[in-house]
Ligand code: RNT
């Protein structure tokens with residue numbers, strides 16, 4: 001192993017030339033929570049005591065051995081992955097990760113079905129976020145909150161209500177606010193004739209959920225839009241315009257937009273949307289993912305767009321207003337490697353964004369020095385960032401470079417391969 005401390009000292013000098021306080025930036029990065037999605041560990045299946053695969057137009061591909069089969073296994077895997085991810089973390093659960101003794105349907109779930117998760121989170125000192133599961137269910141085959149079948153729509157409204165109550169329970173027990181994300185798969189393979197009916201029903205369903213739970217405290221609700229899903233290529237009820245319209249019109253402190261990086265047309269980027277939303281909203285929920293040609297939910301990469309998103313949040317001064325959550329599911333590789341890689345990349349992008357002379361670049365721009373602005377912005381793409389990253393990981397005991405990889409391989413041998 002190289003001399004990490006020495007590398008850090010050199011990098012510190014390099015950044016000091018531009019007035020950047022490396023230690024201060026490490027501290028900000030470290031305190032920025034990332035909500036780690038539980039569903040990478042078992043391919044979005046969950047623990048309801050009923051057979052049935054993943055539906056809703058999202059897909060995991062691959063059959064790499066070792067997926068978690070029980071909540072205890074999943075918690076053990078999450079802990080293993082967390083031991084290699086620096087910075088504050090929360091855990092993001094889906095409603096289908098309940099642990100009732102016997103089958104309990106979605107509209108009947110209660111806080112007690114999540115007691116093990118809560119006790120575990122309290123013991124670890126971490127916060128919990130939550131997601132209603134409006135998919136992978138016999139009643140979600142056609143539509144959920146936008147269904148024209150009132151019985152079905154009411155079922156899903158009851159589910160949304162239960163989820164907000166469970167979110168309040170998470171917040172109360174963990175002492176940290178719970179961020180809930182509402183995503184419905186409703187859409188159509190073909191172009192429908194009535195495109196507003198489903199939207200008005202979805203709107204009414206959300207209104208009913210919020211009205212019935214208006215006393216719930218310390219819960220934030222993201223409304224997640226999407227462009228299309230598999231089997232729903234022509235029409236999506238929760239389109240970007242719908243969700244943005246809903247959030248803005250609702251104008252409640254807790255109802256915000258969720259932007260998933262895989263949910264737009266391929267030339268559209270989330271980094272370019274943030275400022276416009278922040279012109280009207282105080283918070284945004286981010287689903288950091290990696291779309292490859294479609295919403296494929298590949299493991300988050302340290303790529304241009306992930307970096308651009310974090311840069312934009314730093315430049316907007318909105319890093320502490322944005323709920324950053326990961327959302328990917330790859331079943332073709334070791335699932336812990338997937339988690340660690342994706343979460344480390346998300347964290348890396350935050351740190352890299354902080355290690356830039358933002359105030360100076362803003363001044364150049366304000367003074368009309370657009371040439372200087374370009375030169376500065378380009379220079380920092382090749383700054384000695386990784387020396388600071390290694391130091392930060394080492395300081396937090398999360399493994400330098402790839403030192404974690406062999407340990408995860410050992411865990412695969414000892415634990416995962418025996419499942
Ligand atoms: C689907 C959405 C949604 C899901 C998770 C599992 O396209 O991105 O957020 O991925 O709820």
Ligand code: ZN
Pocket residue numbers: 183224260287327
């Ligand atoms: Zn998402």
